[in-house]
Amino acid sequence: MAKDKRPSEDVESAESKKRLKKEKKEKKHKKEKKEKKEKKEKKEKKHKAEPEATQRSQSDVKTDPVAVEEFLKTNEVEIHDPKSADVAPAVEFADLSGVDTRIGSHLAKFPRPTPIQAVVWPYLLKGRDMIGVAETGSGKTMAFGVPAVQHLLDSGSKSLQVLIVSPTRELATQIYDNLNELTAKVGLECVCVYGGVSKDEQRSAVKRSQCVIATPGRLIDLIDDGSISLKAIDYLVLDEADRMLEKGFEEDIKKIMKLTTGNRQTLMFTATWPKEVRELASNFMDEPVKVSIGQREELSANKRIQQIVEVVDPREKETKLVQLLRKYQSGSKKNDKILIFALYKKEASRVESSLNYKGFSVAALHGDLNQAQRTQALQDFKSGKNSILLATDVAARGLDIPNVKVVINLTFPLTIEDYVHRIGRTGRAGQTGVSHTLFTEHEKHLAGALMNILRGADQPVPEELLKYGSHTKKKTHGAYGAFFKDVDMTKKAKKITFD
Numbered sequence: 254m255a256k257d258k259r260p261s262e263d264v265e266s267a268e269s270k271k272r273l274k275k276e277k278k279e280k281k282h283k284k285e286k287k288e289k290k291e292k293k294e295k296k297e298k299k300h301k302a303e304p305e306a307t308q309r310s311q312s313d314v315k316t317d318p319v320a321v322e323e324f325l326k327t328n329e330v331e332i333h334d335p336k337s338a339d340v341a342p343a344v345e346f347a348d349l350s351g352v353d354t355r356i357g358s359h360l361a362k363f364p365r366p367t368p369i370q371a372v373v374w375p376y377l378l379k380g381r382d383m384i385g386v387a388e389t390g391s392g393k394t395m396a397f398g399v400p401a402v403q404h405l406l407d408s409g410s411k412s413l414q415v416l417i418v419s420p421t422r423e424l425a426t427q428i429y430d431n432l433n434e435l436t437a438k439v440g441l442e443c444v445c446v447y448g449g450v451s452k453d454e455q456r457s458a459v460k461r462s463q464c465v466i467a468t469p470g471r472l473i474d475l476i477d478d479g480s481i482s483l484k485a486i487d488y489l490v491l492d493e494a495d496r497m498l499e500k501g502f503e504e505d506i507k508k509i510m511k512l513t514t515g516n517r518q519t520l521m522f523t524a525t526w527p528k529e530v531r532e533l534a535s536n537f538m539d540e541p542v543k544v545s546i547g548q549r550e551e552l553s554a555n556k557r558i559q560q561i562v563e564v565v566d567p568r569e570k571e572t573k574l575v576q577l578l579r580k581y582q583s584g585s586k587k588n589d590k591i592l593i594f595a596l597y598k599k600e601a602s603r604v605e606s607s608l609n610y611k612g613f614s615v616a617a618l619h620g621d622l623n624q625a626q627r628t629q630a631l632q633d634f635k636s637g638k639n640s641i642l643l644a645t646d647v648a649a650r651g652l653d654i655p656n657v658k659v660v661i662n663l664t665f666p667l668t669i670e671d672y673v674h675r676i677g678r679t680g681r682a683g684q685t686g687v688s689h690t691l692f693t694e695h696e697k698h699l700a701g702a703l704m705n706i707l708r709g710a711d712q713p714v715p716e717e718l719l720k721y722g723s724h725t726k727k728k729t730h731g732a733y734g735a736f737f738k739d740v741d742m743t744k745k746a747k748k749i750t751f752d
């Protein structure tokens with residue numbers, strides 16, 4: 254009887270139970286890993302065995318190693334493949350084999366694949382896991398989007414198989430718009446799942462979709478209430494992957510990964526890939542190919558952006574901002590689009606009112622607004638109704654707004670990675686742009702990192718910045734994800750009662 258058992262027996266049986274549980278878990282993990290490997294190998298074999306006749310066979314192009322070498326060198330392409338597979342880039346669309354012609358004709362609106370697309374597509378079509386790092390505005394959405402849709406076509410199944418996770422609602426919507434154009438062409442459906450709006454429509458769209466683009470919070474809500482199952486997800490993308498792996502999102506991502514199949518193809522895409530997130534990333538991936546484009550340094554900015562940095566007294570910032578807006582919208586430039594970044598929601602809202610009062614046409618985008626206001630602000634900026642958008646870092650990553658001429662950093666971001674993403678809202682898809690940063694003593698711990706970025710992009714380093722020295726503080730904002738995370742404002746606050 255349990256009652257008569259000696260304490261040491263209790264401990265022993267508890268320990269052996271624990272051991273058994275651990276062994277069982279390890280066995281399960283090993284089995285899943287093995288299954289995943291077998292499925293991938295099968296897929297790779299399938300691709301080798303039957304090059305699709307939809308486009309020119311890749312072997313036609315592979316034959317010119319000199320051209321391939323030249324392409325890799327000119328575009329500063331680095332490929333690290335633990336399996337050392339011999340995979341040639343698809344430099345022209347015609348070089349891309351295994352892609353449905355309906356997708357091919359959609360892509361024909363572009364002259365040729367961007368370098369990241371050219372390099373990752375052939376690997377992704379073979380079913381490989383991937384870490385793709387390339388500058389802002391370089392076409393990463395289609396880099397993971399085209400193989401995602403092809404994956405659905407190859408499998409022929411009608412269940413929810415593709416999941417793309419994004420840190421913000423606006424970015425999720427944008428990815429959805431991009432992918433929806435592709436899926437609509439081939440008779441498949443996408444759904445966008447994000448917070449701040451009603452769940453009902455999303456629930457019913459999930460039922461008919463094969464591809465879901467989601468922000469983590471709402472996705473988990475819908476999983477928890479049984480409206481969505483990730484059981485069949487076998488192609489999973491983390492866009493803005495480094496942000497998704499930071500604290501604040503980390504637990505959500507772990508939960509999401511656990512709920513998908515062990516046979517998953519996992520992709521991570523971003524313009525910045527700090528060391529801090531790499532270990533966590535490797536837990537979710539199986540021998541990923543790492544492709545980086547133009548990343549001479551560990552972290553680099555788009556070189557087509559002219560970066561101006563001015564060191565100012567913190568009290569002068571707003572006066573300086575007004576002068577900059579007048580300068581960048583003078584004469585024929587009066588309707589040029591300018592994106593201003595503030596750090597805090599309150600700051601954004603206060604400066605927005607002050608600029609509107611001074612006669613500028615400003616919209617604001619930050620987490621204190623409801624989703625309808627956020628969507629409207631972005632739309633008004635895109636359409637040019639408001640030529641100035643004042644945003645927090647909710648708009649720093651991924652947003653592809655046509656013709657943003659200037660990005661102004663009114664307050665420097667918390668991390669240097671966010672600086673790279675913020676300024677990347679201009680100079681997209683081969684265009685040029687200007688970023689103008691007001692730097693104060695409050696950010697002096699980031700001066701060294703900023704100088705590295707400037708030098709890496711052949712930009713001048715102002716004298717005043719040098720006085721802060723080249724000391725680079727390690728990335729400290731582990732909690733940044735939590736600060737940044739969208740809060741669902743439609744959710745009722747939980748009532749807490751104290752006894």
Ligand SMILES: Nc1ncnc2c1ncn2[C@@H]1O[C@H](COP(=O)(O)OP(=O)(O)OP(=O)(O)O)[C@@H](O)[C@H]1O
Pocket residue numbers: 363364365366367370387388389390391392393394395523524650651652653677681682
């Ligand atoms: N092959 C191509 N040729 C020219 N333009 C392209 C091509 N593919 C995509 N684009 C365009 O490039 C722009 C930027 O693409 P996208 O938003 O995918 O960039 P990104 O690399 O994801 O940027 P970020 O790092 O800021 O998220 C979009 O307007 C897109 O339509």
